[in-house]
Amino acid sequence: MSSALQIVWVYPDLLSTYGDRGNMLILAHRAKARGIPVETVEVRSDQALPEGDIYLIGGGEDGPQALAAQRLNADRGLHRAVDRRAVVFAVCAGYQLLGNSFFAKGAKCDGLGLVDLHSDRGETRAVGELAGDIDPELGLPMLTGFENHGGRTHLGPGVKPLARVRAGIGNDGVGEGVWAGTVIGTYSHGPALSRNPALADLLLRWATGEENLAAADDTWHTRLRSERLGAAGLV
Amino acid sequence: MTEKKLPLRASLAASVSRTAAALSRATGRGDGSVIGGKIGMMIDPDLLAHLAEGRRIALVSGTNGKTTTTRFTAAAVGVLGDVATNSFGANMPTGHTSALARAGATPYAVLEVDEHYLAQVLKATHPLVVALLNLSRDQLDRAKEVAMMAQLWRDALAAHPDVHVVGNADDPMVVYAAAAHAATAGTGGVTWFSAGQRWREDAHVCPACGAHIERDETDEDAWRCANGDLTRPAPQWTVDENAVVDPDGIRHEVKLQLPGKVNVGNAATALAVAHHFGVSPADAAPKLGEVASVAGRYAQVDRDGRNIRLLLAKNPASWLEAFDMAEQQPTLLSINARDPDGFDTSWLFDVDFAPLHGRQVLITGDRAFDLAVRLQVNDVPFTHVKTFEEAVAAVPPGRLEVIANYTAFQDIRAELDRVV
């Protein structure tokens, strides 16, 4: 493995519908700001997943989501990554993929089985501001994001949600996302890390093993956060 | 066509529609392009079909460029006679109804159509030609996925074998939508144009089979599905610098007032459509140069020694085109996320703002903070201003380029006293 931090963006040709590139750019930007050498790798769905430190999976529509699941199950690279405790940050359709099954185009599809959860269809589409209190063990400020999905996600026994919902729907109106080891999934879609720089830093800390990262200039992230939390009625 | 020939109910509906539109304008409630149509259609649900009857019609649809292309096409077809057109960008059936009712009897009509309404408007208006420009991501919190839109277009065309399609050979989504139509035995068929496609992030995967779309290193416009079931068709109309090249290989210089390579492409599309109406490109090309602005877009306004130019950019594809048009001058970016814009600003990360490097960049709008984070991550320095006035004061005399999304654009237009 190279000495630089390897950020792997999984299948942008299939799963990049909502500015998902943002998470890769933000992680790389924040790593560089701390003097951490970083390399970003975009892996197309007809290529094998390389070894990396952080894997990002984005959102997408039903057809590409089902195709991504088939190809990731055939590739096994993400399974090996989770086995060696690499960091995974998955959003929306990418989050659903982590589980045992999900629904796409009206059919139940096999997920990757990396986390004990499954997703089905909700009665309504969840579109709008999403916010929640992140699991206190992670020591992070409130999660804020925008969600746009028709799925509902059910966590298996012993699997923890990333946050408790304060605004929006998330998994089921109560819990939002998942946190299991160094794997995080969330319905806060697209460039979720733009509103949650502390979550970005958590992923960097996990990947580098650094307990503390130097402070970053979060002026604009902070203003954006308070504006959006205000819009969700949470300030 | 005269309105005397309209069925009584349609005639009444058209008249009431015009009155409502006039009232809406007179009372300052709007430009009347939607309300008139709404009221008319309440009286006669088939009003659009009745108003379309007897006219030779072109429809223009696509994610981007349809307002400008409609304007160019109306100017080109105008060589033949009066053209009814929805020049205010009201591109749903109520807007079409208003436009036709307002214009009275005209032999021709050129209508911009929201891509979601193409099937409905094809059915109501039986056009001679439909121009299909492009499909890309837009308003993600409510729009259909791009491949699904292409399928809807394809199905819509299947129901109208006689319509002639003028389609963009550079966009695999458009080619998929029109490919079956090109092969059918109707009198329709397809004319292909090539106007370049800067934004390609929505065309990685073949809409027909899901295989990858392969690009050619040596010919940047060429593309083909890895399975071979969809390939770029050879275009009959192409663009070469500031000229449109017709199917006979003859170059027609277009001296446009509107900036950017994308508008030369829009001109090529308009000439191809007008050609199918029987207008020679040599006659039509000079008409395109008379278009100075389109619903305020590209308009230039002088204020306090600044020459302010307005560019509309609604989605990632149109932002790339706006960067191509804007000069290396101070630039104000304004972003809102109100209802007509879509509430989701995620797409800001689909745009690479690096072309703004080296310019003075100012940002404003309801969602300026989303943009601020994006620019910081893009290493583009910027200043946040609270008002348009503040932006004008912050730049030296000379050109100020303004790039804004839909409602932000309208806000700034209002500030500049409704630039037309």
Ligand SMILES: [Zn+2]
């Ligand atoms: Zn194919």
